[in-house]
Amino acid sequence: MINGTVVDLSRVQFAATALYHFLFVPLTLGLSFLLAAMETVYVTTGKPIYKQMAQFWGKLFMINFALGVATGLTMEFQFGTNWSFYSGFVGDIFGAPLAIEGLMAFFMESTFVGLMVFGWERLSKGQHLAVTWLVAFGSNLSALWILVANGFMQDPVGATFDPVTMRMQLTSFQKLIFSPDVQSKFVHTSIAGYVTAAVFVTGVSAFYLLRERHVPLAKRSLRMAALFGVLATIGVITLGDALGFVAARVQPTKLAAMEGLWKAQSAPMPFNLIAFPSQSAQKNYGMVQVPDLLSLLVTHSLDGTVLGIDALERQAQRRIERGIPAVQALRVLARDPTNAAALARFAAHRRDLGYGFLLQRYAPNVSQATPAQVRAAARGAIPPVAAVFWSFRVMVGLGLLMLAFFVLAALYSLRNTVQSKRWFLKAAVWMIPVPFLANECGWLVAELGRQPWTVFDVLPTWMSASRHSVAYMVFSLIGFFGLYSIFIVIELYLLVRAIRLGPAEPGGHGMLAGPTVPAAAYGAKAQG
Amino acid sequence: MGLYATLQVIWWLLLGVLLMGLAVMVGMDMGVGAILRYVGRTDLERRVALNIIGPHWDGNQVWFVLGGGAIFAAFPLLYATAFSGLYMVMLLLLWTMIMRPLGFEYRSQIERPAWRNAWDWVLFVSGAVPMIVFGAVVGNLFRGVPFHFEWDLTSFYTGGLLGLLNPFALLTGVLALSLAAMMGALRVMNGAEGALFQRARAVVQRAAGAAIVLFAIGGFWVHAMPGYRLVGSPGPGVPQTPLQQSVVRIPGAWLTNFGVHPLLWLAPLAGFGGMAGAWLAARADRSHLGWWLGALAWIGVIGTAGAALFPFMLPSSADPSMSLTLWNASSSKDTLLWMAGFAAVFVPLILWYTSWAFWVMRGKVSAEKIARDEHAY
Amino acid sequence: MRTFLYFLLFMVLAVVVTILAAILGAEGAWYFAWLIGTAMLVLISAAGGALLDAQEASAAAGRGPS
Structure with a gap:
C-alpha cells in the first residue's frame, strides 16, 4: 500500500517542475517564429535594421532558451524517477512520442540553435534564414510530440491492456497521433506560445518607445508582434473552444469541473x-x-446538454462495480497467465479495470469492498472543482484581455501613432506577465481536470507514483525549490539587464556593441 | 529468430549506439567543462575553450535526452525500475546537469571576474559529476542493484543511500571521467592554439594513461566478480514479465559471452587500442585523428560492458530471478517496429546535419574574434 | 536546361507536398490548419514590418527633403 503523503509530494514536485518548465517553453515556441519573420524581412528587403532586430531578440531568446532546456532535462527523467509504476504501465505507448521528439525535433532545434547564434558570419544569408526557420519548426515539433504523449493521458486511444505483460500496449499509432484531443491541444498550446512571444515583444518595444530609445527598432518590432499577436490570439481562442468540445465527449468529469456543473440541467444550459x-x-x-x-x-x-457531477458519480459507481472482477481476474493471471477462466472473466470486464484500480485506494482488497467504500471511490472520481473552475476562468479572461490588447496594438501600430499613446505603451509593459499566467492556468485546467487519473479512466494517480520514502521526497523537493529559485533570479536579472542595455546600435553604444577592452587586457584582467 | 526477437536485439544495439553517442558527444563537452579551469588560465583562454564547443554543446546534449527517451520507449520497465531505484543518484545527475546550460549561456554575459569564476566552478561540477555518475551506474550493473517487483510489477528498491558508491562503481566512474577529459582535451586541441593547445595535449596524455590503467584493473576485477546467468525463461521474442524466469549468480559469469564468442574480445581490444592511439596522436599533435581514436576507445569500452552483460539490462541483487533482460523489459512488437521506422529515417538525418554543423564551424577559434564578437560565450 | 531541371525539381516537390497535404487534411485537419496558419502568421507579420518601412518612406517624402 502506497503512502498517501508520498503521492502528494510527488504530485507537488511534478506540478512545480512542470509549471516552472512551462514558463520558458511558450516564449521559445513563439519567439522562434517571430525571429524567423524578422529575418525573412531582412533577407528579402536587405535592410540591416531587421538583422539587428533578429540579433537583439535572438539574444533574449537564448537567455530564455537555456533555462527551458535545463528544466526540460528534469521532465524527461521525472516519469521514471517519481512515477515508475506509471512508466512501466504505459511506457509502451507513452515513451514512443518522447523518443520521437528527441529524434525528429529536439535534435534539429538544438543543433541549429548553435548555428543560429554562432553562424552569422559563417553562413550565407539564405542558409542562416533556413537555420532560423528550422529552429522554429524544431521547437514546435518538440511541442507536438510532447503533446501527443500528454494527449494519451487525457484520451487514451490506440492502446489496450495486455494481461500477459501486465501493461497497456500500443494497438494503433495512427489513432494515437491523430486523436482529436492531441490535435487541438497541440495547436492551442503552440499558438499560445505565439501569443506569449507577441506580448513579450510588444511590451519590451513599448518600454523603448516610452523612453524614446531605439525607436525605429522598437516600432518595427511592435508592428510585427502586434499583427502576429492579434491573429494568434484569435487562433488560441478558436482552439480553446475546440478543446472544450472534445473534452465534453472524452473527459466529461473535466468539463463538469470546469463549468461547476454539480447537477444535470435541461437544455439550453446556463453558463x-x-x-x-x-x-x-x-x-x-x-x-x-x-x-x-x-x-x-x-x-x-441550443438543445445540447452534458452530464452533471451527480450523474457522473453514479456512472463511476457502476464502472467501479464492474471493475472489481477485472482486478480479481488480473491477480489470478499474474500467478497463472494461461488460466482460461480468469482470461474470460478479465476479457468481459477489461474496460473497467481502471475503476477497479481506483477502488483499491479505498479498499486494498477489492473483493471485500463495502458499498460505502465504493461510494467514496465514486466521489473520488471527480476532480477538484473549484481549482479547475477558477483556473479556467482566469485563463479565458486573460485570453480575452489579450485579444482586446492586440486589436488596439494593431490599430495604433498600423496608423503609426502608437509612439504617442503613452497610456497604451505603459499598459503594454504591464501586460508582459499576463500570457505567462494564462499559460500556467491552462496547464492547471488540463492536468487538474484530469484527476484522479494519470491516464484518464485507465490508471489512477495514486497508483502511479514511485515507492519512495517521505524523507527522499522532502529532500528532492527542497533541492528543486532551492535550485529553481536561484535559477529564476539569475534569469530575470540577466533578461532585465539585457533589455535595459538594449540592442547594439551600429557605431553606437549598447551592451552588444562589443567590449571596449582590447583582447589582451581582457585576458590579463581575469588573471588576478 | 522471429521478428519480435530481432527487433528486441536491434533496439538493444541501438541503445548501445545511443549510449556511445552520449559518451562521445556529451562526454566531450563535459570533459571540456571538467578541465576548463586547468587548461584555461586566463579568462580569454577559458572563453576560447568554451567557444570551441559553444556552437555544438546544445545539439550534443540531445544524445542524453534521446538516450532517456529511447530507454523509455524501447525498454519501459528498465526506465521505470532503474530511474526510481537510483533516485538519489539520478538527482545528483539531474541537479548537476541542469546547471550546465546556464553555465554556457550565462557565464560570459557579465564581465565581473567573481561572476565568471563562479560559473567556471559550475561548469567544472556539471562536467565532472555527471560523468562519474554515468560510469558508476554502469559499474553497478555488474554488481546488481537491490530491487524486486510485486505481483502487478510495482518495483521496490531496498538498497541504502550509499550502496551505489562502492569501490568498483567508483572505478568505473573515474574511468568514464578520464575518457571524457581525454575527449574534451582533444576537442580543445582541435580548435585552440598556443598555450591552451599545449596544456590540452598534456591532459590528453595523462587522461589516456589513467584510462588504460583503470580499464585494465576493471577487467581483472570483473573476471573474479560473481556474474548473473539466465537459466530459465520464456525465451527471446515471447511477451513476458520478469516474474517468469530464473537466474543464478556464478563467479566469473560475466566472461561467459566472451568464451562462447571469441570475436567479442575485439571490443576491449578496440578500447585499449583507441586509448593508446589517442595518446600517440596527441603526442604527434594530430588531434583530429586522436579524437576519432578516442571515440573508438569509448565504443570499445561500452561495447565491452554490453557484451559482458548481454542479455541483462539491470540485474537484481535482491532477487536475481527478477533481473531485467532485454527479453522481459522491452516494449511490444508494434512499438519497437514503429520506433525502428522512425530511427531508420531520423538517425541518418541527424548524423548528416550534425556533421554539417561541425563542418560549418570548422577551424581554429580566434581569441581576437571572441573578444569582439557579441554572440560569443 | 538548368532552369528546366529546377522546374522539374520544384514540380516534383509540389506534387509530393500536395499529396501529403491531402492526407494530412483528411486525418489531421488541425495539424494542417496549424501549418498553413503559422506560415500565414509569419508572412503577415513580416509584411507588416515592410509596410511600416513604406509608410515611413512616404511620410518622409510627403514632408519633402529637409
Missing part, C-alpha cells in the same frame, strides 16, 4: 460566469449565470 464551488457541499455559492451560453459553448447547439 456559470462566477461561482464559488464547494466540493464537500456539492454545490456552488454566489452564482452569476448567463442563460443558454453553456449549451452553445460545449455542444455548439
